[in-house]
Amino acid sequence: MTTSPELMPNRPHAVQPVDKLRKLVPPNFRDEDWKYTQFPHFQQYKIQPPSVPGLSKGIPSSNLPIPSINEAWVVVVKNGMIQPHLSHLPEPSSGISVCSLPGTHFGPSVESEFGRGAIALKHGHYFSQWALEQNAVGVLIEVKKNVVAQKHLMIHTINDIPESKSVLPCHHVIKLGPNASLTFSEVMEGIGAGMSLSLHEIHLGVGSSLKHNQLQLWGNTHECIQQVLVNQEKESQYAHFAYCAGGGKVRNQLTVSQEGPLAHTELTGLVLPGAGEHIDNQTLMRHCTPNCSSRQRYRALVGHNGTSVFNGKVFVDPEAQKTDAYQHHASLLMHESAVSNAKPELEIYADDVKCSHGATTGMLDAGEIHYMRTRGLSEIQARMMLQDAFVRDLLDSLPVEILRSWCLNHCVDRLHALNQSTVNQPNNPL
Amino acid sequence: MLLEIENLKASVEGKEILKGINLSIPAGEVHAIMGPNGSGKSTLSSIIAGKDGYEISGSIRFDGVEIMDWEPEIRSRAGIFLAFQYPVELPGVGLSSFLRACVNESRKHRGEPELDASAFLALMREKAALVELSQELIRRPVNQGFSGGEKKRNEIFQMAMLDPKMAILDETDSGLDIDALRIVAEGVNKLRHAQRSMLVITHYQRLLEYIIPDRVHVLIDGAIVMSGDRNLALTLEEKGYDWIRAGQEVSS
Ligand SMILES: Nc1ncnc2c1ncn2[C@@H]1O[C@H](COP(=O)(O)OP(=O)(O)OP(=O)(O)O)[C@@H](O)[C@H]1O
Ligand SMILES: [Mg+2]
Numbered sequence: 001m002t003t004s005p006e007l008m009p010n011r012p013h014a015v016q017p018v019d020k021l022r023k024l025v026p027p028n029f030r031d032e033d034w035k036y037t038q039f040p041h042f043q044q045y046k047i048q049p050p051s052v053p054g055l056s057k058g059i060p061s062s063n064l065p066i067p068s069i070n071e072a073w074v075v076v077v078k079n080g081m082i083q084p085h086l087s088h089l090p091e092p093s094s095g096i097s098v099c100s101l102p103g104t105h106f107g108p109s110v111e112s113e114f115g116r117g118a119i120a121l122k123h124g125h126y127f128s129q130w131a132l133e134q135n136a137v138g139v140l141i142e143v144k145k146n147v148v149a150q151k152h153l154m155i156h157t158i159n160d161i162p163e164s165k166s167v168l169p170c171h172h173v174i175k176l177g178p179n180a181s182l183t184f185s186e187v188m189e190g191i192g193a194g195m196s197l198s199l200h201e202i203h204l205g206v207g208s209s210l211k212h213n214q215l216q217l218w219g220n221t222h223e224c225i226q227q228v229l230v231n232q233e234k235e236s237q238y239a240h241f242a243y244c245a246g247g248g249k250v251r252n253q254l255t256v257s258q259e260g261p262l263a264h265t266e267l268t269g270l271v272l273p274g275a276g277e278h279i280d281n282q283t284l285m286r287h288c289t290p291n292c293s294s295r296q297r298y299r300a301l302v303g304h305n306g307t308s309v310f311n312g313k314v315f316v317d318p319e320a321q322k323t324d325a326y327q328h329h330a331s332l333l334m335h336e337s338a339v340s341n342a343k344p345e346l347e348i349y350a351d352d353v354k355c356s357h358g359a360t361t362g363m364l365d366a367g368e369i370h371y372m373r374t375r376g377l378s379e380i381q382a383r384m385m386l387q388d389a390f391v392r393d394l395l396d397s398l399p400v401e402i403l404r405s406w407c408l409n410h411c412v413d414r415l416h417a418l419n420q421s422t423v424n425q426p427n428n429p430l
Numbered sequence: 431m432l433l434e435i436e437n438l439k440a441s442v443e444g445k446e447i448l449k450g451i452n453l454s455i456p457a458g459e460v461h462a463i464m465g466p467n468g469s470g471k472s473t474l475s476s477i478i479a480g481k482d483g484y485e486i487s488g489s490i491r492f493d494g495v496e497i498m499d500w501e502p503e504i505r506s507r508a509g510i511f512l513a514f515q516y517p518v519e520l521p522g523v524g525l526s527s528f529l530r531a532c533v534n535e536s537r538k539h540r541g542e543p544e545l546d547a548s549a550f551l552a553l554m555r556e557k558a559a560l561v562e563l564s565q566e567l568i569r570r571p572v573n574q575g576f577s578g579g580e581k582k583r584n585e586i587f588q589m590a591m592l593d594p595k596m597a598i599l600d601e602t603d604s605g606l607d608i609d610a611l612r613i614v615a616e617g618v619n620k621l622r623h624a625q626r627s628m629l630v631i632t633h634y635q636r637l638l639e640y641i642i643p644d645r646v647h648v649l650i651d652g653a654i655v656m657s658g659d660r661n662l663a664l665t666l667e668e669k670g671y672d673w674i675r676a677g678q679e680v681s682s
Contacts, residue, residue, distance in 0.1 A: 371518035376506040376535040389522030
């Protein structure tokens with residue numbers, strides 16, 4: 001591992017969780033949770049230094065759903081560093097602060113809960129701990145008590161990591177005070193064959209509400225390892241929407257702990273791996289207290305030679321009576337070479353709970369296509385319409401209009417491309 | 431002749447299901463097919479609509495043109511409509527957007543301009559009223575969660591929307607309650623005209639009291655063994671099929 005210390009910002013508060021880290025080894029195929037997705041050469045990766053603020057000339061992609069500054073606060077983060085000259089940050093009067101992590105606002109409250117990667121340590125994720133050990137840069141977002149954000153907050157992440165086997169570690173912290181409310185979206189671009197590695201630690205105070213949307217628009221050779229850790233206090237609401245439109249090898253871990261009663265969680269994901277792409281989503285929904293609910297809906301539309309992995313864990317502690325947990329995963333394979341591995345895992349230790357789960361995997365139904373053709377649609381029209389219906393239903397629950405309509409269009413383009421590359425394959429179903 | 435079927439044979443995995451069907455339906459006429467379960471009625475209608483998966487020989491001419499090689503969508507756009515015995519659910523596909531695409535494909539095929547949103551909506555209202563299909567069902571995905579009877583009604587609604595020259599109704603009456611049967615049958619009657627032919631498959635004489643056929647054919651074991659006028663349906667209702675089978679044995 002090589003690093004350039006002069007480019008690493010000074011981070012006095014980060015005490016390294018070295019002791020714990022020593023015990024962790026990089027996961028391998030013997031590890032059930034990492035069976036389908038491995039990064040065997042990770043220890044040989046070089047560290048990509050973060051960008052220096054102010055040097056980034058402009059935003060490369062203009063065809064992204066970036067709202068105007070009237071509608072949203074938009075923060076551009078290039079290779080881990082906020083680019084203030086390209087950003088429109090929340091005004092101090094808004095009750096919301098966005099700053100670099102580590103930075104001057106890195107106050108004691110955050111330090112006590114996150115500074116040491118407390119949540120990450122608890123969950124023992126090798127890559128997150130490694131990122132912490134590297135003093136990973138990132139963004140700290142705080143919403144003060146009782147503040148209901150007047151605008152949507154967006155982070156436009158641009159990770160430009162041209163070389164393969166190089167990694168950019170980032171660490172973001174999002175903290176909502178009691179009864180605060182925020183819609184927070186991330187448009188994540190990954191350019192080049194390197195790896196974006198990030199840890200998000202999210203803490204939701206009593207009665208707070210966070211709508212968190214992620215558009216992962218990684219290039220088809222880009223690698224990504226992401227862990228999102230969420231702690232929910234009493235009566236808080238967390239809604240996560242993931243649009244995973246590609247990536248060479250992507251591993252997302254989303255872990256939510258409901259630590260106070262009457263918390264509610266919605267996890268939604270739409271995954272579109274195309275040719276040679278591999279997207280792995282793991283969720284862990286932990287119900288620790290009574291009267292909480294969660295709802296997970298994931299769908300994967302897999303092109304030829306694409307792979308989708310989903311592993312959804314739901315843990316219900318003995319105290320968590322009256323838990324209402326739902327999980328559903330569906331995958332639609334567009335070609336015989338498309339792969340989907342989906343596994344629900346429920347561990348329920350309370351007796352008065354309502355937990356349901358389901359999973360379906362398959363290709364489009366020949367009977368449905370035939371029926372549509374007898375009404376005058378061509379085979380390709382019928383396929384597109386069924387695929388469109390498959391994704392649209394999920395996209396409807398993306399709460400930000402500009403993102404929803406952009407994703408719909410993006411999906412339709414992707415579907416055309418996936419169908420096209422499927423048609424060009426031998427054994428194509430057309 | 432609008433539809434002419436000649437010596438149509440079909441088999442699946444070596445099993446012969448249709449054993450040389452001859453059937454001609456002039457423009458504007460309504461013909462009924464009756465026959466015991468498993469005699470091949472649905473197979474015949476599926477093959478007219480272009481379903482693959484059978485080994486087929488013989489000829490099907492539509493408007494004088496051989497259509498055996500046509501894809502199902504081309505047959506549909508040319509004016510052949512099949513109301514399925516078991517309509518298929520299309521998860522998440524909204525009925526109105528589905529039908530709009532279908533109607534516009536047919537119009538393109540006929541060289542007519544596509545309908546704009548408001549013209550299409552008006553057409554949908556008019557045709558939904560014909561079979562008293564509720565607006566609530568129109569907003570739902572195609573057949574998803576529809577009751578058996580609602581699905582059948584929806585098939586006739588789609589037929590009305592697509593305005594075919596040749597409509598094949600495969601047991602549209604089964605699953606309909608008494609009132610629904612009357613409503614759907616009246617809807618079908620309103621769609622009768624001199625240029626539109628229909629082939630109505632049914633087990634029950636009752637439907638044919640509403641939709642009065644010009645001809646009734648009896649299909650047994652993959653062949654049309656008897657044809658007659660509407661009175662044949664009454665005789666079948668009374669006597670069943672055994673007397674015909676017995677007659678066949680005597681004559682052979
Ligand atoms: N794909 C198939 N594979 C094997 N057998 C088939 C297939 N399709 C139809 N058959 C058989 O062909 C025969 C005729 O079936 P068909 O559905 O046409 O009957 P039907 O006259 O419509 O019967 P019903 O009145 O019960 O609707 C049946 O014995 C059926 O099992
Ligand atoms: Mg039948």
